[in-house]
Amino acid sequence: MSYLKIDRVGKTFATGNRSVEVLADIRLTIEKGEFVSIIGHSGCGKSTLLNLIAGLTEVTSGGILLEGREVNAPGPERAVVFQNHSLLPWLSVYDNIRLAVDKVFAASRSRRERHDWILHNLDLVQMTHAKDKRPGEISGGMKQRVGIARALAMEPKILLLDEPFGALDALTRAHLQDAVMQIHARLGNTMLMITHDVDEAVLLADRIVMMTNGPSATIGEVLSVPLDRPRDRIALASDPGYLRAREAVLRFLYERHRFVEAAE
Amino acid sequence: MSVSTLRKPSAAPGPVPAAVEAPAAPARVLSLPRPARPPALAVLLRLLAERLLPPLVVFAALLLAWQAAFSGGSSGLPTPAAVWQESRELILDPFFVYGTQDIGLGWRVLTSLERVAMGFGLAAVIGVGTGAVIGQSVWLMRGLDPIFQVLRTVPPLAWLPISLAAFMDSRPSAIFVIFITAIWPIIINTAAGVRAIPQDYRNVAAVLRLNQLEFFWKIMLPAAAPYIFSGLRIGIGLAWLAIVAAEMLTGGVGIGFFIWDAWNSSRLTDIIVALVYIGAVGFLLDRLVGWLGRVVSRGTAV
Ligand SMILES: Nc1ncnc2c1ncn2[C@@H]1O[C@H](COP(=O)(O)OP(=O)(O)OP(=O)(O)O)[C@@H](O)[C@H]1O
Numbered sequence: 405m406s407y408l409k410i411d412r413v414g415k416t417f418a419t420g421n422r423s424v425e426v427l428a429d430i431r432l433t434i435e436k437g438e439f440v441s442i443i444g445h446s447g448c449g450k451s452t453l454l455n456l457i458a459g460l461t462e463v464t465s466g467g468i469l470l471e472g473r474e475v476n477a478p479g480p481e482r483a484v485v486f487q488n489h490s491l492l493p494w495l496s497v498y499d500n501i502r503l504a505v506d507k508v509f510a511a512s513r514s515r516r517e518r519h520d521w522i523l524h525n526l527d528l529v530q531m532t533h534a535k536d537k538r539p540g541e542i543s544g545g546m547k548q549r550v551g552i553a554r555a556l557a558m559e560p561k562i563l564l565l566d567e568p569f570g571a572l573d574a575l576t577r578a579h580l581q582d583a584v585m586q587i588h589a590r591l592g593n594t595m596l597m598i599t600h601d602v603d604e605a606v607l608l609a610d611r612i613v614m615m616t617n618g619p620s621a622t623i624g625e626v627l628s629v630p631l632d633r634p635r636d637r638i639a640l641a642s643d644p645g646y647l648r649a650r651e652a653v654l655r656f657l658y659e660r661h662r663f664v665e666a667a668e
Numbered sequence: 669m670s671v672s673t674l675r676k677p678s679a680a681p682g683p684v685p686a687a688v689e690a691p692a693a694p695a696r697v698l699s700l701p702r703p704a705r706p707p708a709l710a711v712l713l714r715l716l717a718e719r720l721l722p723p724l725v726v727f728a729a730l731l732l733a734w735q736a737a738f739s740g741g742s743s744g745l746p747t748p749a750a751v752w753q754e755s756r757e758l759i760l761d762p763f764f765v766y767g768t769q770d771i772g773l774g775w776r777v778l779t780s781l782e783r784v785a786m787g788f789g790l791a792a793v794i795g796v797g798t799g800a801v802i803g804q805s806v807w808l809m810r811g812l813d814p815i816f817q818v819l820r821t822v823p824p825l826a827w828l829p830i831s832l833a834a835f836m837d838s839r840p841s842a843i844f845v846i847f848i849t850a851i852w853p854i855i856i857n858t859a860a861g862v863r864a865i866p867q868d869y870r871n872v873a874a875v876l877r878l879n880q881l882e883f884f885w886k887i888m889l890p891a892a893a894p895y896i897f898s899g900l901r902i903g904i905g906l907a908w909l910a911i912v913a914a915e916m917l918t919g920g921v922g923i924g925f926f927i928w929d930a931w932n933s934s935r936l937t938d939i940i941v942a943l944v945y946i947g948a949v950g951f952l953l954d955r956l957v958g959w960l961g962r963v964v965s966r967g968t969a970v
């Protein structure tokens with residue numbers, strides 16, 4: 405039995421008297437410990453799909469199963485790292501993570517254990533030094549690190565990342581990609597990450613899910629990336645396997661499913 | 669038209685690149701000559717001169733103009749000199765007690781403030797609670813907002829007869845008038861603040877499965893704090909307006925009744941001293957709530 409199963413899922417948004425079918429017939433299974441990237445043109449419905457898995461929006465048809473249980477509401481076992489970090493600005497970095505840890509482990513861990521767990525997760529993303537700062541006082545890359553720490557601290561069954569590095573500059577983005585790879589290697593968690601960036605998808609993922617353009621977007625192709633881990637971005641730059649995978653994604657996005665402005 | 673000046677929490681600042689590793693060769697540090705800093709005392713004096721001098725000069729000029737305008741004796745209004753002569757005791761000692769009705773203005777202000785504290789405190793608690801519930805529901809908002817907009821324009825004193833009829837006693841009536849005057853801007857602003865909570869924060873709460881109460885304390889109150897405090901600030905101003913007017917009619921020992929009493933015994937100079945007190949206290953209340961709001965919503969309005 406697969407870990408996460410997305411079974412013939414469709415999503416239609418009704419606004420006023422018009423309804424738009426954004427996603428149609430999405431079928432995907434993800435195994436435990438797998439790292440899957442979703443790539444597709446802007447507006448095709450990637451975030452919508454992630455929100456369906458998170459339980460933040462309801463499916464119109466089909467179903468989503470996590471470990472055989474149907475997903476129909478949000479919960480900490482499907483933690484989300486949001487595109488714009490969404491840390492609470494009035495809480496310190498420590499307290500942002502504490503909000504999550506205190507809620508999720510209120511019954512199962514002592515105060516002392518929760519404190520240690522918060523520090524442990526801050527350490528995972530190398531943010532211990534800024535634990536007493538507020539989100540307004542740290543850089544965009546640091547905020548994203550804290551967002552990841554908060555999600556990890558919930559010990560989710562699957563970590564959902566919605567273009568977590570989309571708003572960052574290339575250097576910071578590379579640092580954070582390395583951090584995510586290290587965390588994945590160390591903890592072996594299941595991760596699903598949306599991205600716009602072909603290199604990011606190939607570098608991080610075990611499989612790349614490529615989506616067709618909307619409306620009624622669906623999964624066009626799934627590409628396995630059989631590269632050894634740990635992966636090194638410099639060594640990979642001239643690796644034939646890496647280049648083949650990159651080319652396959654580029655061909656999908658820019659030859660077969662070119663971005664067309666919605667014809668209205 | 670809307671009374672409330674709503675402060676929108678501004679968007680988070682853009683991404684800042686993280687620090688890059690230091691270059692291998694240390695950069696040379698050039699030291700620039702520092703401009704000599706003026707001594708602290710001089711800075712303080714200049715600040716005082718810039719901020720305090722203009723209002724003092726204007727105030728003195730106004731007093732002089734007032735003295736000149738009314739010293740002819742033809743008008744019924746007293747001059748500043750007369751105020752000083754006749755009401756010197758009221759000005760110099762706010763806390764004397766000569767009898768139950770013969771007390772300093774400081775005591776009277778405190779009595780009035782006690783009523784304001786009760787009425788306004790009640791309005792704050794109930795107003796924020798009601799606003800939070802209404803802000804959560806589009807339909808409640810649509811249904812109730814027009815009613816609130818009408819009710820908030822009712823002048824404080826218009827509530828007094830109804831309130832006297834309901835409570836049959838002047839003390840709770842005055843408190844109720846304050847409550848009913850101050851509550852509308854608090855409800856309206858709180859509801860607006862709750863509606864403006866970003867979807868992101870709601871998503872965080874949903875993923876964490878916060879219950880209603882946790883959501884209220886941990887997300888809603890801090891996120892809407894700038895809005896709530898702009899409502900509270902309007903509310904405290906209205907409450908102070910209302911107490912003076914209500915006390916004139918209901919009696920007691922408050923500052924409002926003092927004015928009415930002074931008018932009946934033709935002590936015009938006492939009224940002028942009381943006006944200064946009322947203005948100063950109203951100003952301080954406004955500043956106090958404004959300051960509290962800044963402290964509380966420090967994090968929200970980054
Ligand atoms: N709540 C909603 N109501 C109506 N339409 C919606 C809603 N949310 C999303 N859509 C529509 O669904 C489509 C897909 O949106 P979505 O945000 O999932 O795209 P995306 O692939 O994440 O794009 P991007 O890469 O730009 O983030 C868009 O056309 C959008 O207008």
Ligand SMILES: [Mg+2]
Nearest residue numbers: 450451452567
């Ligand atoms: Mg998106």
